[in-house]
Amino acid sequence: MDWGAVGRLSIAVLLLGGVFGMGVHYDSNAGTHYPYPDTTEVKVSPETQTGTEVFVFGTIEEINEAQNTARIRIETDEGPFTVEVTKFSTQRNVQPGGVVQVVGTFQSESVIEADTVRVVNAAESSNIYKYAVSLVAAVLIVVVFVQYWRVNVRTLSIGRR
Incomplete structure (x- = not known):
């Protein structure tokens, strides 16, 4: 068993749980913020x-x-x-x-x-512009990421190419 992968997965689950918990807390107190x-x-x-x-x-x-x-x-x-x-x-x-x-x-x-x-x-045309620019930026980020990094799904790790 690869304990490094288990550790990374555990940290990811812990962080996501924390974000979810903060969202639930904020929603339950939303009336006092607004x-x-x-x-x-x-x-x-x-x-x-x-x-x-x-x-x-x-x-x-x-x-x-x-x-x-x-x-x-x-x-x-x-x-x-x-x-x-x-x-x-x-x-x-x-x-x-x-x-x-x-x-x-x-x-x-x-x-x-x-x-x-x-x-x-x-x-109204502002929405189209914002979505188009966001889509182009997302594609560029993915291309640059894949160009320099390699994702290993089996070990749940990212390494340099």
């Missing part, structure tokens, strides 16, 4: 959320530069809903179809007064 109401709560009972600070992600449907507002679609477990975001700076170089995150005060059933607006994706 002070904002869930977007599903905002959709289901908007009257109870009036005046509270919310943090939402949404896809821009329309931008009104004259009134400095935008209408965004927010996806929830109960289905999508739209809200109007006031104090939306039109200087953000974002187009309809782009994704933004908004922190602000929920004013009424369909209005959020924005304190902060951050652009996640300026346009």
